[in-house]
Amino acid sequence: MNEQTIYREQYVASGAESIEIPAEAYDLFGGADINSLELDEGFRLLGQGIGQGLGGYFKQAALPAVSALMVVLLCGMAETMFPERERTMKVLPLVGTLAITAAVCGDLFALVGSGRSAVETLSTFSKSLLATLAATGAAVGAPGGASARYLAAIVFSDALITVIDRVLIPALMAYVLVCVADAAIGGDTLGGLAKFLKTAVVTVLTLIITGFTIYLTVSGIVAGGADALTIKATKTVISNTVPVVGGAIADASETVIASTRLVKNTTGVVGILALAAIAVGSFLRLGVRYLVLKTVGAVSPLAGGGRLGKLIENLAGAFGILLGMIAASALMALIAVVAMISL
Amino acid sequence: MDTVIKVAAAGLLAAVAALVLKKDNPAGAFLIALAAGVVIVGAAMGFISPIADFLRSLADAAGVAPEHFSALYKALAISIVSYVAAESCKDAGEKAVGGYIELAGGAAALYVSLPLMSDVFSLLRSFLR
The missing domain is CATH 1.20.58 (Methane Monooxygenase Hydroxylase; Chain G, domain 1)
Incomplete structure (x- = not known):
């Protein structure tokens, strides 16, 4: 009887097969049975699924971005025709602000809803997975360690969802409103307040991720010892790629890398693949929108739309904040699963 | 290019005519200036309309x-x-x-x-x- 057979029997005995994996997780694997995949193969299929869906994400992101760019072009053209002091002309940037808000914010608000639901799905799924892993961990003779990790994961996960619901999403909406008002009024009167709100959201997210990672590290739950070069490379990629909270996530990724060598049992593999699949859809949807809007915001001054370009960049920042929330939830769930299977 | 030259010429002529008339007939000078303004802006619409049509077709193509x-x-x-x-x-x-x-x-x-x-x-x- 080999190692994999033992883990497979554990998997069945612990009731892991009864864990409900969300439908969106299966779709990305092209119909393959997620329960029988190895980690490498799973990530390969996930990569293929992402590649096939990427065109669709860009198409969805293009529509609000093109609308915003056209508003900027129109207002820029009008501003070149009339002198700045013309009273009637001062209304045009206000109308342009409203048009961009209508075009972009409808999309943003819809994604806040789906992002919130992705965070909840991650939390619900990871809780049922962690319960099974905790049972498995207790069965192999580490009941104390299993329950400590399970408790830590549940507490921090619940804290994150509560903070996202009650603090971060309202703060995000306030940030959007302040940015829109600032663009409508002009003169950068509310720019300081918008920056403060963004910094506050980023700081809270960073504190939660960092607190969770420190807790696991200090309590000796997760060992270090991963290759320094791998850690450095991964941290550089993450902090440069993920906006807003990339730095904090990069620091937490060291914990994940250190423990991936311990991923060997079937339940853990299924769990990690499912978590990755649940998170990646929302991640890509938001990430592509963030990139596209940032590009439009960057080229807007060339079309004469300085004020409106700044609004577009700020709205891109809102997508970035939402992306940071989902990335934080996914990483916390992943760290919790890896910490559990390292027993 | 031709239209811009014609517009500039018409504007200059109207300005000179208004200047000449201003002393003796200010109302007439005003009417000449107004008429020139309407004609010149009308000519400018000839440039603006195709741009607006282009933006509209761009919007239709993008599904905006x-x-x-x-x-x-x-x-x-x-x-x-x-x-x-x-x-x-x-x-x-x-x-x-x-x-x-x-x-x-x-x-x-x-x-x-x-x-x-x-x-x-x-x-x-x-x-x-």
């Missing part, structure tokens, strides 16, 4: 909702009309009337953007609920 732009087009049209009228009045020495026209133009531009404001407000309200 037309209601986001109709308020903007209307506000731009109001700006052009009120600008020509206000500047003409200021030229005729009626700065106050020019100011009233600017005020009316601004109010009209805000009025046509009401549907857009209403859409944005509904969007925010539906999310906050």
Whole structure:
């Protein structure tokens, strides 16, 4: 009887097969049975699924971005025709602000809803997975360690969802409103307040991720010892790629890398693949929108739309904040699963 | 290029004619300046219309909702009309009337953007609920 057979029997005995994996997780694997995949193969299929869906994400992101760019072009053209002091002309940037808000914010608000639901799905799924892993961990003779990790994961996960619901999403909406008002009024009167709100959201997210990672590290739950070069490379990629909270996530990724060598049992593999699949859809949807809007915001001054370009960049920042929330939830769930299977 | 040269020439001629008439017939001078303004802006519309059509076709191709732009087009049209009228009045020495026209133009531009404001407000309200 080999190692994999033992883990497979554990998997069945612990009731892991009864864990409900969300439908969106299966779709990305092209119909393959997620329960029988190895980690490498799973990530390969996930990569293929992402590649096939990427065109669709860009198409969805293009529509609000093109609308915003056209508003900027129109207002820029009008501003070149009339002198700045013309009273009637001062209304045009206000109308342009409203048009961009209508075009972009409808999309943003819809994604806040789906992002919130992705965070909840991650939390619900990871809780049922962690319960099974905790049972498995207790069965192999580490009941104390299993329950400590399970408790830590549940507490921090619940804290994150509560903070996202009650603090971060309202703060995000306030940030959007302040940015829109600032663009409508002009003169950068509310720019300081918008920056403060963004910094506050980023700081809270960073504190939660960092607190969770420190807790696991200090309590000796997760060992270090991963290759320094791998850690450095991964941290550089993450902090440069993920906006807003990339730095904090990069620091937490060291914990994940250190423990991936311990991923060997079937339940853990299924769990990690499912978590990755649940998170990646929302991640890509938001990430592509963030990139596209940032590009439009960057080229807007060339079309004469300085004020409106700044609004577009700020709205891109809102997508970035939402992306940071989902990335934080996914990483916390992943760290919790890896910490559990390292027993 | 030809149109710009013709517009410039017409503008200069009208300015000279108005200057000559101003001393003896200020009303006539004003009418000449106004007529020149209308003709020149009309000629400028010949440049603006194809640009607006191009933007409209771009919007159709991208699948952009037309209601986001109709308020903007209307506000731009109001700006052009009120600008020509206000500047003409200021030229005729009626700065106050020019100011009233600017005020009316601004109010009209805000009025046509009401549907857009209403859409944005509904969007925010539906999310906050």
